[in-house]
Amino acid sequence: MPIRVLPSTVVNRIAAGEVVERPASAVKELVENAIDAGATRIEVTLRDGGRSLISVVDDGCGMSAGELDLAVERHATSKLPDDDLTHIATLGFRGEALPSIGAVGRLTITSRRAGSDGAWMLAVEGGAKGAVQPAALGAGTRVELRDLFYATPARLKFLKATRTEVDHVEDAINRLAMAHPEIGFTLMDDAKPVLRLGAATADLLSDATAARLARLAQVMGRDFADNALPIDAARDGVRLTGYIGLPTLHRATAAWQFLFVNGRPVRDRLLQGAVRGAYQDFLARDRHPMVALFLDLPAELVDVNVHPTKAEVRFRDAALVRGLIVGAARHALGAAGHRAATTVAGAALAGFRPGGGERPPMPSTGLLHQAMASFAPLAPAASRGLAEERAGFAGPAAPPPAADDPAPEAAYPLGAARAQLHETYIVAQTADGIVIVDQHAAHERLVYERMKRALGEGGVARQGLLIPEVVELEEAAVARLAARADELAELGLVLEPFGPGAVVVREAPALLGETDLVGLVRDLADELAEWGAALSLRERLEEVCGTLACHGSVRAGRRLNPPEMNALLREMEATPHSGQCNHGRPTYVELKLDDIERLFGRR
Numbered sequence: 001m002p003i004r005v006l007p008s009t010v011v012n013r014i015a016a017g018e019v020v021e022r023p024a025s026a027v028k029e030l031v032e033n034a035i036d037a038g039a040t041r042i043e044v045t046l047r048d049g050g051r052s053l054i055s056v057v058d059d060g061c062g063m064s065a066g067e068l069d070l071a072v073e074r075h076a077t078s079k080l081p082d083d084d085l086t087h088i089a090t091l092g093f094r095g096e097a098l099p100s101i102g103a104v105g106r107l108t109i110t111s112r113r114a115g116s117d118g119a120w121m122l123a124v125e126g127g128a129k130g131a132v133q134p135a136a137l138g139a140g141t142r143v144e145l146r147d148l149f150y151a152t153p154a155r156l157k158f159l160k161a162t163r164t165e166v167d168h169v170e171d172a173i174n175r176l177a178m179a180h181p182e183i184g185f186t187l188m189d190d191a192k193p194v195l196r197l198g199a200a201t202a203d204l205l206s207d208a209t210a211a212r213l214a215r216l217a218q219v220m221g222r223d224f225a226d227n228a229l230p231i232d233a234a235r236d237g238v239r240l241t242g243y244i245g246l247p248t249l250h251r252a253t254a255a256w257q258f259l260f261v262n263g264r265p266v267r268d269r270l271l272q273g274a275v276r277g278a279y280q281d282f283l284a285r286d287r288h289p290m291v292a293l294f295l296d297l298p299a300e301l302v303d304v305n306v307h308p309t310k311a312e313v314r315f316r317d318a319a320l321v322r323g324l325i326v327g328a329a330r331h332a333l334g335a336a337g338h339r340a341a342t343t344v345a346g347a348a349l350a351g352f353r354p355g356g357g358e359r360p361p362m363p364s365t366g367l368l369h370q371a372m373a374s375f376a377p378l379a380p381a382a383s384r385g386l387a388e389e390r391a392g393f394a395g396p397a398a399p400p401p402a403a404d405d406p407a408p409e410a411a412y413p414l415g416a417a418r419a420q421l422h423e424t425y426i427v428a429q430t431a432d433g434i435v436i437v438d439q440h441a442a443h444e445r446l447v448y449e450r451m452k453r454a455l456g457e458g459g460v461a462r463q464g465l466l467i468p469e470v471v472e473l474e475e476a477a478v479a480r481l482a483a484r485a486d487e488l489a490e491l492g493l494v495l496e497p498f499g500p501g502a503v504v505v506r507e508a509p510a511l512l513g514e515t516d517l518v519g520l521v522r523d524l525a526d527e528l529a530e531w532g533a534a535l536s537l538r539e540r541l542e543e544v545c546g547t548l549a550c551h552g553s554v555r556a557g558r559r560l561n562p563p564e565m566n567a568l569l570r571e572m573e574a575t576p577h578s579g580q581c582n583h584g585r586p587t588y589v590e591l592k593l594d595d596i597e598r599l600f601g602r603r
């Protein structure tokens with residue numbers, strides 16, 4: 001496509017503003033140009049964090065002498081052939097970047113048009129353009145920017161420490177690289193390599209999702225790739241793909257949440273909100289999951305021309321996009337069942353190691369976890385077993401296998417229960433490792449999920465008490481409980497005032513099993529005081545379930561027999577989200593035999 005100067009009618013419709021505020025913004029523009037030029041390798045070099053030199057070298061299509069001469073003019077672009085700002089398929093479209101960069105430093109561009117027999121060079125210093133001259137270059141384009149802000153020293157004062165500027169540059173390259181696994185990227189700072197992202201090999205590229213996951217692993221870490229759930233959903237012409245991390249893999253900030261719109265990295269508050277919505281049941285408020293999501297939609301459904309550095313976009317239908325993200329993420333989390341992140345096992349193993357601290361190699365996770373993800377859930381336990389059996393977990397009737405017997409349960413992802421330790425932890429044997437379950441955390445999660453399901457299906461099953469339980473309380477507590485009696489009944493707890501200083505409990509949630517009702521009612525009364533009247537109990541379901549589960553049959557400290565333990569494991573396998581408790585803590589840890597053997601130096 002030839003470069004031309006845009007007509008002023010188009011120029012006036014382009015979101016204008018400061019393009020270069022720090023080295024990273026210049027790098028972003030130059031790397032975007034290299035990507036638009038079809039490069040397969042892009043090399044970025046900095047000196048002094050970009051203050052003295054920024055160099056970007058690519059092997060893309062290059063420019064002829066005439067194109068080079070035009071490229072540094074304002075509003076000259078090859079990317080808007082028909083003045084149509086609503087169908088933008090390239091990262092650039094304004095013809096602003098090179099002239100803006102040429103205005104704030106000493107810019108030299110050397111380029112060789114693919115197929116031509118010579119290269120050309122052009123210098124722009126503080127906005128003054130020189131003449132195009134013959135030069136030497138094998139292929140592609142080399143852009144060098146020296147002495148950034150030499151003509152506007154005031155801006156130098158706003159730059160941060162070199163390390164910080166380099167971090168910003170790395171961040172900008174990483175974001176662009178995530179959307180382009182077919183391109184190799186390197187970043188050098190004062191001759192030190194900072195970043196090296198090899199291009200996906202040809203056979204990897206034949207599988208676009210594998211190539212993308214490999215690139216995401218390079219940028220977001222192996223942990224993410226090992227613990228990410230694939231997303232693929234579409235609605236009304238909008239397609240969402242990418243990966244989201246398991247809730248047990250969380251971070252202190254939302255910095256590890258990435259959104260790409262038609263291949264363009266954008267920062268959009270919509271993403272954070274949608275992600276928070278999707279994970280709200282699984283994560284504490286101050287923890288954030290890791291996600292990388294790619295939206296592809298017809299150009300007319302998104303406006304990329306709303307922000308001077310193109311960092312934000314505007315969706316024609318933001319609600320549709322939000323709904324798609326929340327729906328797809330919830331679905332993936334639901335389908336992941338009880339998976340907990342492998343990082344948990346990694347940390348546990350690190351703890352065992354003499355000297356601690358140092359991270360062990362990640363356990364070889366992939367296969368078993370994939371097997372778990374595709375594991376067909378058992379029939380939901382809602383209507384049988386636990387729900388009706390006050391005795392607690394009445395599991396498969398099979399007796400516990402003798403130690404040397406191959407246990408049929410070992411074929412299950414969470415294995416066959418072998419022991420209960422400290423009346424709190426269940427140890428199970430799987431086909432190739434061991435699983436340690438925190439029975440209390442697991443039960444809390446199961447109660448929560450069952451309760452949510454039951455509420456969705458019209459109400460929590462109640463169990464009438466043969467002998468109603470009278471609980472003595474102070475008057476204010478009785479009043480608080482009485483005020484919430486209808487809501488509590490919906491959750492399966494039927495009680496009424498019994499004189500001024502007591503309530504009588506007539507029915508209890510069947511799914512709790514044998515329950516310490518006195519403790520439960522007292523705790524609930526205390527919590528109602530704390531929560532105030534503002535929120536409905538449904539909105540506090542997490543806390544209510546936590547309290548209920550606390551007094552249910554499987555709390556820590558209760559001894560379980562083998563069928564009960566196995567029933568708990570089987571129910572975890574069949575229950576979505578049971579790999580973590582309501583706060584993103586794991587409910588179980590899995591250690592592979594390989595890793596245990598390594599602990600003992602057997603490997």
Ligand SMILES: Nc1ncnc2c1ncn2[C@@H]1O[C@H](COP(=O)(O)OP(=O)(O)OP(=O)(O)O)[C@@H](O)[C@H]1O
Nearest residue numbers: 033037062071077078092093094095096097098141
């Ligand atoms: N590395 C490169 N390889 C080949 N051509 C390039 C390269 N960099 C710039 N160009 C050409 O120079 C033109 C001007 O680049 P510039 O970055 O100023 O504008 P743009 O990319 O068109 O739009 P934007 O301002 O949105 O980035 C481009 O349209 C492209 O034709």
Ligand SMILES: [Mg+2]
Nearest residue numbers: 029033092097
């Ligand atoms: Mg550009």
